[in-house]
């Protein structure tokens with residue numbers, strides 16, 4: 001028994017530390033950081049019960065205990081042109097414009113999962129729930145609140161400069177005409193693709209391959225196959241571990257898809 005306890009206690013301590021860590025959110029701005037546990041959040045009087053009519057992860061109406069994004073960001077050194085980088089426990093990371101998080105029309109909330117009342121599993125993800133922290137939007141206007149902005153399994157958030165400022169190499173030339181589709185394409189790339197992909201090293205995405213190194217997809221994909229791939233990646237290749245999402249027209253309109261391809265093409269020809 002003593003031997004067992006000697007062996008088990010450290011193991012338990014490590015396991016419990018892991019659980020405690022997974023159920024807290026690290027919040028950082030340029031000046032410092034703090035960590036808030038799910039329990040501490042749930043005790044915040046600003047937490048309310050919110051119903052999300054069209055939850056992007058569950059595809060149906062959901063009700064959560066949630067903190068308004070404005071309350072979440074209160075007290076942080078943050079400017080409207082800043083971004084907030086949300087990082088999930090699986091390394092998924094997405095920068096969201098502070099402007100949108102603070103937009104009273106968008107109604108962004110941080111939903112908090114109570115350990116005692118787990119949420120239903122994410123459809124198609126085994127037993128995983130989007131908890132302990134999940135960013136939800138009560139008014140996700142199409143073309144503005146990207147599907148990637150429904151960030152779940154969150155571990156941290158950090159106030160940062162905009163991606164355009166952090167990775168100037170992504171930008172198009174200043175003298176590129178304002179009507180050139182590559183401009184809109186960059187905007188859509190930053191909203192929809194940068195969370196998983198880097199471009200020539202620029203970005204923090206770690207889930208998918210770099211889209212410029214060693215080769216830009218516009219240099220090896222037949223144009224029609226590329227469009228098919230973006231609409232439904234499994235129509236080009238399929239395997240159990242496939243993670244590249246399929247971008248339906250609601251999320252990426254035809255014009256926006258052409259714009260993303262225009263930006264990739266512009267970048268491929270820039271050097």
Ligand code: HEC
Pocket residue numbers: 148189192193194195196197207208209211217230233241242243244245247252260
């Ligand atoms: C949630 C993460 C994620 C997002 C968001 C994402 N991708 Fe991917 N992408 C992947 C992964 C992972 C792969 C590698 C293949 C796989 O596992 O499915 C991939 C592969 C690719 C490839 C390589 C295809 C090939 O086989 O050569 C291209 C091109 C691509 N993605 C483009 C995009 C574009 C453009 C966007 C934005 C409109 C985007 N991806 C958004 C995760 C993502």
